[in-house]
Amino acid sequence: MSKLMTMSEAVARYVPNGSSVAISLALEPLIPFAAAHEIIRQQRRNLTLIGPISDILFDQLIGAGCVERVTAAWVGNVSEGLGYCYQRATEKAIPRAISIEEHSNFTIGLALLAASLGSPYIPTRSTLGSDIPSHNTALRLERSPLDGTPLLLVPALRPDVTIVHVQRSDEDGNAHLWGNSGICGEAMLAAKDVILEAEEIVDREVILSDPNRVLGPSFKVRAVVHERWGAHPSAVQGYTNRDHPFYHEYHERTRSVEGFQDWLEEWVLHLPSRADYMKKLGEERLQRLRVKEHRYAAAVDYGY
Amino acid sequence: MSKLMTMSEAVARYVPNGSSVAISLALEPLIPFAAAHEIIRQQRRNLTLIGPISDILFDQLIGAGCVERVTAAWVGNVSEGLGYCYQRATEKAIPRAISIEEHSNFTIGLALLAASLGSPYIPTRSTLGSDIPSHNTALRLERSPLDGTPLLLVPALRPDVTIVHVQRSDEDGNAHLWGNSGICGEAMLAAKDVILEAEEIVDREVILSDPNRVLGPSFKVRAVVHERWGAHPSAVQGYTNRDHPFYHEYHERTRSVEGFQDWLEEWVLHLPSRADYMKKLGEERLQRLRVKEHRYAAAVDYGY
Amino acid sequence: MDYTPQELMVVCAARQIQDGEHVFVGMRLPLLAFALAKRTHAPRCLGLFEAGILRDEPAAELLYTMGDAPNITGALWATGTVKMIGLMAAGDVQLGFIGGAEIDRYGNLNTTAIGNWQKPAVRLPGSGGAADIASLSQRLAIIMQHDRRRLREKVDYVTSPGYGYPGEEGPAGAAWRERVGLPGGGPSALITTLAVFGFDRENGEAVLQSFHPGTTVEEVQAKTGWTLRLADDYTETVPPSAEELKVIRECDPQGKWTR
């Protein structure tokens, strides 16, 4: 059953106002910017964003006023430093106040892992003694029933929807992701619904030729969106390198509210679709980002 | 630094008497029989065996008197049913009494997963209400501090050594395993030491061409043993099919103590090495088990 | 139409599978039931295997074990055991199949030990994934040979929890599962060589739904270790159709599991 649809349909159906959205889960690469920009264009409100280190996708959604709550380990601009929209929202409630559930990369991963295992929580020692546990209403300090030592219980976290950018998917949502995966796997398993953004739509046979590389069960996938370059400016191993200057420009231009609004209009609001975004980027820039040297994985035989 | 050595050296160094050994972890395929047979020939004693569904490798080690304790979900002969050596040991203390820590496939996996996360335990609801928790001294029944419901706490389990059969490894222990992996990954991460049995020893470049397919960190690997067909009679995806009649013959011949002893002498004790075992199997039988139709995974590009 | 008891059991098992369901498939008869359901009334069902495999088509060859190479080739996903059982623990599996050496009237199953666990008369292999499937699937279907030694008033060891036992804290059934921490789930069918039982979730008891052609309620009672409770509408089991038998025999041409 084909789940192929446009990003506009996917967001309209599976990212309602008020939903919790796990996105930007592979840390710096494979960030589903195409999905985020469509969420902004559809003016979604009161979202909860869930993620580890999140890079500028979170910053953009916050600046655009889509977000009520952030459940994450880090919000900023990885190669540049601060995220100004995040700062304005937390310091001055511009464009609105947001609430923060503090996490570390490990605890947010464990929260999603617990959900994927049907376990109510996973205990860890990480972040004990820090101020993080007291600034996250879900986390719980307890003593181990085994030996009485302090433990942090990280309760299972179930996003309403997880959005992942992958290299290739078939139309049912059987997909291959490779390179750096961060917490994409845990977030897919933990979610109620999954939206995949894919560089390529391929035949079922391509995916099933290598079932170990499949990201997760396609029965969780509700929408498959074909978005070549949908993760720009982040990297997609084997397809696209990271567009570092784009992050720098974003950093410089978003220091003020007006600057951000200007950037948002130019790169999101005035571009009805990803195709328009690509046109604006221009072939020369795309060419610079394309893979220069292919490095293929050694052959693997599933025969019998 | 090359970790290549013979199975005889690997077992002599890393499987001392009294150690806990996680082995036969991929369920029915990739069972390291070459390692098990060497353990038997070196007359190791008082081992603790750790595994999920274990097939006849556990049965053989128990029958040969190597085992003091079994921490596992299932001991038998998967395609035939019962494991007679296991029955004789548990029912009649032949050749010796063994103690059993009961598990399910999930709880043994969670125990190793907890160790791999540095977590003291993982809670689950599986097996609640069964008699398993009361027949495993490690498992613990508690109430959830979150909502008061009953939970089973599965404490972290750290094998002294994990033994895994893989398709290919370099001499440092960077290895690719594909097909069915069971709990091999968790067991590798949980162990103090790891021994790899590999169908092929390949150049480092082959493994590093596909880092997503690597089983785990080679710094945990102490020994890499080149054993083509080392998993016979179990299957190795892309190399060898399962030798079903071998399990049937084992089943028939091991109904009595004498029958087992006879089988053991013929297939283990009188064969100083795996090469002799292969010779005894004969080229015709090997030919029957070889892959008939290759099915290669679709290409993957790690370029940039 | 001639058929074997195993073929009838496969048909009864396949009838438990609804279209689109995620089914934790065991080996042997349930695996054939999955293939049969897939090719008849449930083309969109999915099969999960605790080895770490998810499939939407049965393997191209008859399997001896779930880890056989043909079961991996063409899988939708080949991963680890913890992730696959984790899906079930998270509530994503509607139906699980297991077998057992002993069962009692409350659907509790024993595959661990006959007699005393410490010093068993007969030691059996243990749980494998059975306790997980019985604990975590939304519905459980059990397939067993029918004789008085196997269908007992009370099993010697509860490997796979069914509906527990009545006690001071309350009745067996869904309430017992809730008490021990297994909300939801529990046996929904027991398919034997002689009959098909459902379960009353109020008190956990097995209820005879149908007896197979060629037997009688009396024979079923004689070979059952508890006093039968009959469904109001109990009847004779509908035999396999020609189409069903054709599919089963294509999947198991040598009759390895069904003859």
Place this chain on the structure above:
Amino acid sequence: MDYTPQELMVVCAARQIQDGEHVFVGMRLPLLAFALAKRTHAPRCLGLFEAGILRDEPAAELLYTMGDAPNITGALWATGTVKMIGLMAAGDVQLGFIGGAEIDRYGNLNTTAIGNWQKPAVRLPGSGGAADIASLSQRLAIIMQHDRRRLREKVDYVTSPGYGYPGEEGPAGAAWRERVGLPGGGPSALITTLAVFGFDRENGEAVLQSFHPGTTVEEVQAKTGWTLRLADDYTETVPPSAEELKVIRECDPQGKWTR
């Protein structure tokens, strides 16, 4: 020999790495330190990245982020974040590097908020993996710019636990870590633009080990928010060697991180 403060910090950081160690590598200066150590005194050290990457050779190109494609190509293992930090939680990481916006005399670090967390004067990005590295690595090395606003008597928010604080229950230091549930670990070095500190695990205090060429203990004190404690054998920092500078400049030819 001319060098920048960043180059000196890279050299000081590299000296923290012992041969054969597993190092949780951050970006920027620690990443260069890993490359430098690898090519000088610690050829067998391994680098772990929280994105899910294990390497025994630095990437072939300068990285802007740890997830850049060159950092994955040729990795020993590319997996997920939970597994990689899990290795550290299980005790397999000897040394971790982090930076911070603020640090105090007990090595507690703040990268979350200046002022009140509820209504911060300056909101910072948060932990990322820093709190994990500070909690779980066997030794922690911290790299920071040295000024009085950054080296404070007490940080506003403990993102990454160092040696805590003295209190009614006992002193700061290793005992504090034990009390809160972080047995072992803790800061072993603070490398700034002016100096290198060690830590006294008995009471958790930073101890000045060396001041960099061109500065003085007095200047370091003036730019530090607590009264300095000096090591008995404190000295001037050994400057980079020609060989060390050569390696650093090969790794960062444009001086993106070191100029």
